[in-house]
Amino acid sequence: MSGIELIRRASGHAEAVAVVDGGRAYTYAELLEASAALGSSLLGGVSDLGEARVAFLVPGSFAYVTVQWGVWRAGGVAVPLSTAATEPELEHVLTDADVTAALAPAALRPRLEPLCARLGVPLRDVGGALAAPAAPLPVVSEDRRAMILYTSGTTSRPKGVVSTHATIRSQIATLVDAWGWRSDDRIPLFLPLHHVHGIVNVLSCALWSGATVETFPAFDLDATLDRVADGAYSVFMAVPTIYVKLIRALEAMEPARRERVAEGFRSMRLMVSGSAALPAAVHETWTRLTGQRLLERYGMTEIGMGLSNPLVGERRPGAVGRPLPGVEIRLVDEGGTVVAGEGRPGEIQVRGPGVFREYWRRPDVTEASFVDGWFRTGDMAVLEDGYYRILGRLSVDIIKSGGYKLSALEIEDVLRQHPAVRDCAVVGLPDETWGEVVAAAVTSDAPGGLDLDDLRTWAVDRLSSYKLPRRFLVVGDFPRNAMGKVQKPRVRDLFSGDMP
Ligand code: MCA
Ligand code: AMP
DSSP states (O other), rough: OSSSSHHHHHHHTTEEEEETTTTEEEHHHHHHHOOOHHHHHHHHOOOOTOOEEEOOOOOOOOHHHHHHHHHHHOEEEEEEEOOOOOHHHHHHHHHTTTTTTEEEEEHHHHHHHHHHHHHHOOEEHHHHHHHHHOOOOOOOOSSSSEOOOOEOOOOSSSSEEEEEHHHHHHHHHHHHTTTTOOOOOEEEESTTSSSHIIIIIIHHHHHTTTEEEEEEEOHHHHHHHHHTTTTOOSSEEOHHHHHHHHHHHHSSSSSHHHHHHHHHHHHHHHEEEOOOOOOHHHHHHHHHHHSSOOOEEETTTTTEEEEEEEEOOOOOOTOOOOTTTOEEEEEEEESSBBOOOSSSSSSEESSSSSSOOOOOHHHHHHHHHHEEEEEEEEEEEETTTOOOEEEEOOTEEEEEEEEEEEEHHHHHHHHHHTTTOOOOEEEEEEETTTTEEEEEEEEEEOOOOOOOHHHHHHTTTOOGGGGSOOOEEOOOOOOOOSOOBBBHHHHHHTTSSSSS
16 A cells, blocks of 8 residues: 555545545545556556656546546656646646646547647546556655646746645645544535645545545536535635625525525535635625634645634634644744734745645745745735734735736736737736736837737637736836836736826
């Protein structure tokens, strides 16, 4: 049996239902059997993949878990791909991670086929891989690399965040303990499965605990509300944008249905929000509609979860609570001094066994991200009455929209490739539903001016839907500082008030 604790534990609850997918229930025993077959197929005769990167484009489903566990059991590194990614975005991940194979179910093969053919990456069919005869699987030690997730930051292209089996185990164990996960828990999984929120907080915590995950290929408001009204779940985790959408739906519902749905939410033992700031008003409206007090927590791809309101005790709107067990948190001011006591803001820095190993093949960036062994998050916070409150980010170039972290620089780089764009500056604008929406100010010296519809259509092929600028502004020139650099906060001002 492998040294991967999540998988080792599965045989302890073999007959329990691990995953419900499209109305069909799969036990942990079935998951172990299917992932062993998939792992054997990936091995194809060798004894251990030895940390070869295997990419997969699989929506939330039994197949997703089978592939993830199969890659791990064969000694590979899992590289989950976004089902919303465009071809240039997929190409960046496949080449940067230097993958040796890719997997997709039959329905998604066409999305990867031309790209894999061009890059010379063998593309395997998930169904075919599941039919493989079982072969001996290697023992995978915990200190080995397990997964690479791509995250945006203050570099223009997303970087690969490498976790090991040990860092993932630590992230899971911390949350299972702090949030009281139980084997009779049932949770829906509709979040994207190329990010920590869906992969660790929902999927892996549930499977560690012998609980049941009901998978959906993406968030579907009506399907979610129907199942909530059925009383199908005991735990629920989502980003603030989803709670805003649920509030709108509840408020628009006819009273009898609203009562059934609200009762479904009310009877859950835990509802969590995270990935972006939960406005206090949303927190309070949710309590008014469902009686639930949302538990807000703070995390990051590089660290898993760091701060959390408590399972038992005060859940304070607008705050993210205290450090989770095993996570060390400190605030550091602009001068590099550790902030002592309450009321003084500083950058959140994190240390602990859940912190990632490295940025994939970017030792320079990895080194620059740590100071004395502490990871620099780039988020500002303050301690108030014993709880941390997030104040915002150090960089204006990081945007959070719908729970996705986006790099303004990446979007600018893409827009600048358009022949009619001379220069551009991208900012996030506050938005009730999305937290922030992407906005782009562009300058052009094209003789006929800039056709914004054309620019939008052009961008759709290159940027995921959530990275697309929702507001464009064509300007004569940008406000710049004395060094000639575009001043982002000033560019943000251009979007309010009268347009130039
Ligand atoms: C989509 N639309 C948007 C955006 N995204 N408009 C503005 N800003 C956006 N960001 C538009 C689409 O173009 C479309 O427009 C309409 O909204 C519906 O799009 P659709 O994709 O169907 O929206 P949805 O299904 O309602 O998706 C919203 C969502 C999704 C469910 C909130 O964005 C989502 O799953 N977000 C979660 C991301 C996540 O899990 N992040 C975790 C990473 P039109 O109708 O005109 O075509 S953070 C993390 O992991 C750390 C560790 C942490 O702390 O958790
Ligand atoms: P990601 O890089 O996708 O893992 O996103 C992590 C970022 O999301 C953090 O650095 C924060 O900026 C933000 N974030 C996560 N949870 C919260 C929260 N509860 N409140 C405010 N921001 C959050």
